[in-house]
Amino acid sequence: MPHAESPTPTTRGRALGVYVHVPFCSVRCGYCDFNTYTADELGEGATRASYADTAIGEIVASGPAGGGRPVETVFFGGGTPTQLPAGDLVRMLRAVDDSFGLLDGAEVTTEANPDSVTPQSLATLRAGGFNRISFGVQSAVPHVLATLERTHDPAGVPQAVRWAREAGFEQVSVDLIYGTPGESMDDWRTSLEQAVALEPDHVSAYALIVEQGTAFARKVRRGEVVMPDDDETADKYLLADDLLTEAGLGWYELSNWARDEAAQCRHNLLYWHSDDWFGIGPGAHSHVAGERWWNVKHPAAYAQRLAADGSARHDGESIDAATAHVERIMLETRLRSGLSVSALGDGARSQVPDLLDRDLVTLGDDRLVLTRTGRLLADAVVRQLVD
Incomplete structure (x- = not known):
């Protein structure tokens, strides 16, 4: 696959990424509020067989708006991207390269469920330019997976990871969820220990959040499941x-934890640094040059809009300086690299001594970095810096 020349540090400017949303899942998990659908929820014009061609149409139409900047990261998320044939994912990636240009050494990730890959599909993805894979493991404990309505057998996870390594993927990530009702500390320790045994390059571990409007939220409201305390x-x-x-x-x-700096997810860092990205697919969000916009959500409407107008854009907004400032504090505070104190206003800077006294942050080289205690209270720290 051809690659664009790497820009010099003085010409690079804001990093550019592409997110490709694949909205298909074999089963819709009760806790999930992502824009995903099972096959029987979709009508004509939104089939898996036609999806790649539809998304490629949006990729081709979006390319000129990239302004000639090569793409540094591509992330296929969902849903479960590997519900599509590997060849379709490769065709979409090729369209990104043809329309935008991929930077030499670009990070190209796909999410996958452990039971949605084979040695053959992984080999096709790797040969087609994918170099990073993120497995949605969530838990290694069967009863926890059952509560989450996940369908894979945890015993098959090591095999899927081994296949990815054998296919030549440079980075393998494992996604975990903690705080599921009924999950004990021993259950969580088991999941962590089995994840570590996989020798991943990267691990994401997120607390389960009850999203309003989901089946899981209704169970909590009815008292059928009880969430753990803080x-x-x-x-x-x-x-x-x-x-x-x-x-x-x-x-x-x-x-998020990584083996070393090279194993950090560059695509997610692009989000956290408020760089630029194009979102492809139903409901996908884009953020370019101070503008944010998003596509229509339903896959059938998405396909129809693209066919009729050449655009699936539903709405958007301009990001003013005040909003950008607040978002910078919210996002960069989460990072180990920290937040520049000089970027804060006088009111926020006046809060720094209190945060230091309470051992919520450290300060060095103008960077405000959360302590371990501060990480547990990150939202409160952000509120103090924003207010």
């Missing part, structure tokens, strides 16, 4: 940090 959730975060750190994975964002 102290238990904090203890599980600390356990994750302990075990992952002992395994040589360092935190670089509140919920």
Whole structure:
């Protein structure tokens, strides 16, 4: 696959990425509020067989708006991108390269469920330019997976990871969820220990959030399941940090740990640094040059809009300086690299001594960085800096 020349540091400017949304899942998990659909929820014009060609149409139409900047990261998310044939994912990636230009050494990720890949599909993806894969493992404990309505057998995860390594993927990431109702500390320790045993380059561990409008939220409201309290959730975060750190994975964002700097997810860092990205697919969001916009959500409407107008854009907004400032504080505070104190206003800077006294942050080289205690109270720290 041809690649664009790498820009010099003085000409690079804001990094550019592409997110490709694949809205298909074999089963819709009750806790999920992502824009995803099972096959029987979709009508004509939104089939898996036709999806790649539809998305390629949007990629081709979006390319000129990239302004000639090569793409540094591509991320296929969902849904489960690997519900589509590997060849279709490769065709979409090729369209990104043809329309935007891929930077030499670009990070190209696909999410995958452990039971949605084969040695053959992984080999096709790797040969087609994918170099990073993120497996949605969530838990290694069957009863926890059942509560989450995940369909894969945890016993098959090591095999999927081995296949990815054998196919030549440079980076393998594992996604975990903690705080599921009924999950004990021992259950969570088991999931962490089995994740570490996979020797991943990267681990994401997120607390389960009850999203309004989901089946899971309705169960909580009816008292059918009980969410853990904040102290238990904090203890599980600390356990994750302990075990992952002992395994040589360092935190670089509140919920993400990596083997080294090269293993950090460059695409997510692009989000956290408020760089630019184009979102492809139904419901996908874009953020370019101070403008944010998003596509129509339903896959059938998405396909129809593209066919009729050449654009699936639903709405958008301009990001003013005040909003950009608040978002910078919210996002960069989450990072181990921290937030520049000089970027704060006088009111926020006046809060720094209190945050230092309470051992919520450290300060060095003009960077405000959360302590371990501060990570547990990150939202409160952000509120103090924003207010």
